[in-house]
Amino acid sequence: xxxxxxxxxxxxxxxxxxxxxxxxxxxxxxxxxxxxxxxxxxxxxxxxxxxxxxxxxxxxxxxxxxxxxxxxxxxxxxxxxxxxxxxxx
Amino acid sequence: xxxxxxxxxxxxxxxxxxxxxxxxxxxxxxxxxxxxxxxxxxxxxxxxxxxxxxxxxxxxxxxxxxxxxxxxxxxxxxxxxxxxxxxxxxxxxxxxxxxxxxxxxxxxxxxxxxxxxxxxxxxxxxxxxxxxxxxxxxxxxxxxxxxxxxxxxxxxxxxxxxxxxxxxxxxxxxxxxxxxxxxxxxxxxxxxxxxxxxxxxxxxxxxxxxxxxxxxxxxxxxxxxxxxxxxxxxxxxxxxxxxxxxxxxxxxxxxxxxxxxxxxxxxxxxxxxxxxxxxxxxxxxxxxxxxx
Amino acid sequence: xxxxxxxxxxxxxxxxxxxxxxxxxxxxxxxxxxxxxxxxxxxxxxxxxxxxxxxxxxxxxxxxxxxxxxxxxxxxxxxxxxxxxxxxxxxxxxxxxxxxxxxxxxxxxxxxxxxxxxxxxxxxxxxxxxxxxxxxxxxxxxxxxxxxxxxxxxxxxxxxxxxxxxxxxxxxxxxxxxxxxxxxxxxxxxxxxxxxxxxxxxxxxxxxxxxxxxxxxxxxxxxxxxxxxxxxxxxxxxxxxxxxxxxxxxxxxxxxxxxxxxxxxxxxxxxxxxxxxxxxxxxxxxxxxxxxxxxxxxxxxxxxxxxxxxxxxxxxxxxxxxxxxxxxxxxxxxxxxxxxxxxxxxxxxxxxxxxxxxxxxxxxxxxxxxxxxxxxxxxxxxxxxxxxxxxxxxxxxxxxxxxxxxxxxxxxxxxxxxxxxxxxxxxxxxxxxxxxxxxxxxxxxxxxxxxxxxxxxxxxxxxxxxxx
Numbered sequence: 001x002x003x004x005x006x007x008x009x010x011x012x013x014x015x016x017x018x019x020x021x022x023x024x025x026x027x028x029x030x031x032x033x034x035x036x037x038x039x040x041x042x043x044x045x046x047x048x049x050x051x052x053x054x055x056x057x058x059x060x061x062x063x064x065x066x067x068x069x070x071x072x073x074x075x076x077x078x079x080x081x082x083x084x085x086x087x088x089x
Numbered sequence: 090x091x092x093x094x095x096x097x098x099x100x101x102x103x104x105x106x107x108x109x110x111x112x113x114x115x116x117x118x119x120x121x122x123x124x125x126x127x128x129x130x131x132x133x134x135x136x137x138x139x140x141x142x143x144x145x146x147x148x149x150x151x152x153x154x155x156x157x158x159x160x161x162x163x164x165x166x167x168x169x170x171x172x173x174x175x176x177x178x179x180x181x182x183x184x185x186x187x188x189x190x191x192x193x194x195x196x197x198x199x200x201x202x203x204x205x206x207x208x209x210x211x212x213x214x215x216x217x218x219x220x221x222x223x224x225x226x227x228x229x230x231x232x233x234x235x236x237x238x239x240x241x242x243x244x245x246x247x248x249x250x251x252x253x254x255x256x257x258x259x260x261x262x263x264x265x266x267x268x269x270x271x272x273x274x275x276x277x278x279x280x281x282x283x284x285x286x287x288x289x290x291x292x293x294x295x296x297x298x299x300x301x302x303x304x305x306x307x308x309x310x311x312x313x314x315x316x317x318x319x320x321x322x323x324x325x326x327x328x329x330x331x332x333x334x335x336x337x338x339x340x341x342x343x344x345x346x347x348x349x350x351x352x353x354x355x356x357x358x359x360x361x362x363x364x365x366x367x368x369x370x371x372x373x374x375x376x377x378x379x380x381x
Numbered sequence: 382x383x384x385x386x387x388x389x390x391x392x393x394x395x396x397x398x399x400x401x402x403x404x405x406x407x408x409x410x411x412x413x414x415x416x417x418x419x420x421x422x423x424x425x426x427x428x429x430x431x432x433x434x435x436x437x438x439x440x441x442x443x444x445x446x447x448x449x450x451x452x453x454x455x456x457x458x459x460x461x462x463x464x465x466x467x468x469x470x471x472x473x474x475x476x477x478x479x480x481x482x483x484x485x486x487x488x489x490x491x492x493x494x495x496x497x498x499x500x501x502x503x504x505x506x507x508x509x510x511x512x513x514x515x516x517x518x519x520x521x522x523x524x525x526x527x528x529x530x531x532x533x534x535x536x537x538x539x540x541x542x543x544x545x546x547x548x549x550x551x552x553x554x555x556x557x558x559x560x561x562x563x564x565x566x567x568x569x570x571x572x573x574x575x576x577x578x579x580x581x582x583x584x585x586x587x588x589x590x591x592x593x594x595x596x597x598x599x600x601x602x603x604x605x606x607x608x609x610x611x612x613x614x615x616x617x618x619x620x621x622x623x624x625x626x627x628x629x630x631x632x633x634x635x636x637x638x639x640x641x642x643x644x645x646x647x648x649x650x651x652x653x654x655x656x657x658x659x660x661x662x663x664x665x666x667x668x669x670x671x672x673x674x675x676x677x678x679x680x681x682x683x684x685x686x687x688x689x690x691x692x693x694x695x696x697x698x699x700x701x702x703x704x705x706x707x708x709x710x711x712x713x714x715x716x717x718x719x720x721x722x723x724x725x726x727x728x729x730x731x732x733x734x735x736x737x738x739x740x741x742x743x744x745x746x747x748x749x750x751x752x753x754x755x756x757x758x759x760x761x762x763x764x765x766x767x768x769x770x771x772x773x774x775x776x777x778x779x780x781x782x783x784x785x786x787x788x789x790x791x792x793x794x795x796x797x798x799x800x801x802x803x804x805x806x807x808x809x810x811x812x813x814x815x816x817x818x819x820x821x822x823x824x825x826x827x828x829x830x831x832x833x834x835x836x837x838x839x840x841x842x843x844x845x846x847x848x849x
Binding site for chain 2: 075084
């Protein structure tokens with residue numbers, strides 16, 4: 001399934017993450033901004049990519065603004081954004 | 090044991106991830122009233138993930154799904170059931186048929202998931218006049234039903250009356266629900282007390298609910314959990330008396346007596362049953378007999 | 382009668398004989414509403430002075446114009462007990478050639494009185510003063526209550542300049558600092574912005590996790606054996622600490638316990654406890670809100686104390702030595718109970734000891750309240766980025782996930798366990814948090830010292846390095 005429209009999920013509250021997704025041809029671009037970049041930046045990006053892969057998203061532009069969300073929360077927000085971007089929500 | 094059940098809004102990560110630290114015996118992840126229609130999908134996934142990845146040992150997980158007259162409830166169950174919640178709280182239950190409809194879908198999912206039948210319990214939320222009048226039928230509509238739950242906010246709206254702190258307007262509903270639940274052999278839980286800052290009020294309200302026969306009480310604020318737990322826990326005097334009853338029974342058996350009195354009162358089967366309940370609860374709470 | 386009034390801050394600076402390389406000092410009672418430090422430093426810069434050492438009891442975001450003076454080498458040295466992020470961040474990035482010196486609220490007056498940190502000119506912001514220099518913080522449009530941190534400056538500086546925006550007739554009644562210490566008095570339009578000086582009201586937390594911790598904290602105090610008649614108590618102005626004070630008040634009233642004193646930075650919550658009969662008096666080195674200011678002005682049981690009386694280790698005795706319980710915060714705490722309140726999770730300076738290590742050293746029970754994790758970062762680490770207060774002075778950590786007792790305090794652990802409180806091992810607490818958050822990568826340590834943490838006795842406790 002492809003990302004067919006711009007979508008977003010989550011909030012900018014502490015312990016949450018805000019995820020925006022938009023269509024992109026032939027590339028999966030992940031842009032991360034996190035309050036725990038130094039401590040968890042790599043882990044978060046790996047998580048984002050894994051969830052996108054599980055959702056079958058091969059091409060998209062994804063921007064994550066992380067406010068210190070736990071992994072399960074980031075997973076939820078990325079999945080929700082992907083579902084919305086596919087028009088499945 | 091569900092002395093206290095704390096509602097947590099289903100789309101609020103900060104509340105969900107700390108749910109097991111707030112002192113309640115159970116938490117209710119809310120996908121219904123606490124979540125706006127535009128965020129139903131987000132909350133459903135967030136609650137599912139929280140249940141899947143977080144450790145909630147020592148705290149029972151209950152999920153309030155959306156009511157069966159909405160387009161959401163089946164998708165809620167699709168996402169939540171694999172995580173094996175202790176109970177599903179079914180809002181706006183008005184008739185036995187509502188219960189059977191939800192039960193049929195949960196049964197289907199349980200089979201798909203390979204769960205034993207009735208792994209996941211159902212707790213109808215009675216919050217309409219119709220629901221109150223049908224309480225016994227609802228409680229006995231499926232084996233899956235483990236408890237009834239009174240929701241006074243929606244109920245008072247349905248009754249065209251004002252919700253008050255004193256709660257005279259829900260007197261009938263409370264007693265009716267306790268009666269129906271006990272007749273059906275299921276538990277029954279009281280509606281939240283809504284004034285977050287009234288520490289004395291919650292204590293009174295919970296004590297009254299306990300006196301009517303409720304098994305526990307829900308809360309919308311972590312601040313109320315301590316008072317609710319205290320009210321619904323056996324007191325030291327209750328525990329000591331329960332042990333005295335069991336001692337007296339043991340002594341009577343030893344001496345071959347059929348009947349025995351304690352503190353001038355005949356000990357009969359209901360007193361023994363109550364003593365056993367008290368001791369079971371005390372043991373679960375790590376409480377013992379006072380030293381004398 | 383000739384008065385000490387001079388026309389301007391510039392004239393006072395000139396008359397004081399301030400020269401290149403000298404030390405000036407400031408107190409922080411006007412907190413983030415202070416105008417005085419900036420006004421004085423501007424004049425010092427305009428006069429072309431260089432290489433000035435600034436000894437301030439604390440520096441807030443309002444003081445960021447200092448960055449310009451640092452850049453121009455007007456200011457080349459700083460000592461403070463607390464530096465908020467506005468200045469802390471650039472300091473961590475290495476704008477100073479010489480490391481900043483962090484002291485404590487007790488260590489600062491101690492070092493001043495012992496001559497370790499001599500002050501050439503003290504500039505004392507005073508919400509009310511008379512023309513001879515008698516001054517007070519209790520009155521005037523910029524009232525801040527106590528002037529506790531300014532006493533050592535007044536008593537030991539070579540020259541003392543009082544700066545006020547409420548000049549009254551001689552003699553000022555109910556003065557705090559007396560004229561015999563003061564050389565010059567300047568009257569200006571405003572010494573500060575009342576909105577930044579004191580909060581309207583300080584609020585207890587509504588955060589459920591904060592309330593759970595506060596409830597546990599109150600229960601720890603109840604079970605500690607210290608909560609009896611004569612009990613003394615200090616707490617910070619953080620939401621969870623205030624909630625703990627509020628729960629403690631309920632316990633004290635229920636049990637009919639009358640304590641002796643509440644100490645420290647005073648909030649309306651401690652004033653409420655005084656009124657309710659929980660304490661016989663309040664000893665106030667600093668007021669945090671309007672209710673505290675009103676109380677210190679009108680209630681003789683609410684007394685102003687100097688920072689020396691509050692916490693100086695070289696005083697003959699200090700109030701912290703008589704303290705039973707203090708509730709403190711932490712940005713990090715390690716498995717040896719060392720606490721960091723100087724730097725944030727990324728290593729940037731955004732705080733300081735204040736009275737943290739003084740009260741921890743003095744109190745019979747020093748308690749840290751902190752959540753298991755903040756924004757995915759576990760509070761318990763193997764080793765804190767910076768030791769603000771040594772672990773030997775910390776007795777217990779209260780989190781929503783359990784209570785860790787310092788193994789050296791065997792009796793406390795027994796008491797808390799007997800009371801049925803959720804006592805856990807520190808290592809287990811760390812692991813519990815990391816199971817939830819994941820294990821964070823350690824930050825690389827910089828190679829240049831940007832600050833020294835000087836313990837209350839004057840010895841070097843730790844060094845803070847730059848952030849890369």
